Amino acid sequence: MGLYPGGSVPVHDHSSANQGGALPRSVAIPSTDSAALKAWINYDSSGTPTVRASFNVSSITDNGSGDQDVNLTTALTDANWTVGACGIGSDFICVNTPASGQTSSKIKLRMFTDSGALTNPSTVMLVVAR
Amino acid sequence: MKVITWKNPDGTISITYPVEPRRSGEPEGAYLDRIAARADMPDAERLPDHDTAALKALGLDTQEAWEWNGAALVVNPAKATPEALAAIRQAKLK
Numbered sequence: 001m002g003l004y005p006g007g008s009v010p011v012h013d014h015s016s017a018n019q020g021g022a023l024p025r026s027v028a029i030p031s032t033d034s035a036a037l038k039a040w041i042n043y044d045s046s047g048t049p050t051v052r053a054s055f056n057v058s059s060i061t062d063n064g065s066g067d068q069d070v071n072l073t074t075a076l077t078d079a080n081w082t083v084g085a086c087g088i089g090s091d092f093i094c095v096n097t098p099a100s101g102q103t104s105s106k107i108k109l110r111m112f113t114d115s116g117a118l119t120n121p122s123t124v125m126l127v128v129a130r
Numbered sequence: 131m132k133v134i135t136w137k138n139p140d141g142t143i144s145i146t147y148p149v150e151p152r153r154s155g156e157p158e159g160a161y162l163d164r165i166a167a168r169a170d171m172p173d174a175e176r177l178p179d180h181d182t183a184a185l186k187a188l189g190l191d192t193q194e195a196w197e198w199n200g201a202a203l204v205v206n207p208a209k210a211t212p213e214a215l216a217a218i219r220q221a222k223l224k
Binding site for chain 2 (some may be wrong): 041048049051054057058059060061062063064069071072073103104112
């Protein structure tokens, strides 16, 4: 069974072979495919979080300045995931693993300015792979 | 937009903003329950759901100063930073 509802995810094919062809197409990505991204999001974390685009994200929990959780719709197969995350401009982001350990459905983010103060960047970009 | 609010063990407030869409025909309460379950907040107490429009009157960026008084979310001025208090004043002027 695929990780994604319906077992497939729509993608845009920009290859020359598909120029003028029907878009988008769908490809099946099994949950065990470690080459596939399992979730991603691009959002504004300031004030009320505003999502520009996302995949497999259920919600965002705001715990205070610079402290937010990205919660997944479909949990990963286990908690041994890895992520890439960045802000924009001088803001940067790290993933905060709680003392209780990583879970298979929540990515905890801590976001800072380059001077080390907690902040809520206007752009947060996160990808999750497992 | 309805959001889910939580009281953490240390008294701070967390807010969960739904991202995934409501299913066709799904009651709002069931939708928020589903989102809340996936937010995975086992140590937090779920408070009544709030509408962001109502929260905006308090200044959404002042969340670190929010407290639950047993009936409503309130701002504790002693915890609020000068910037947060300014945000509250600004929000109430709007």
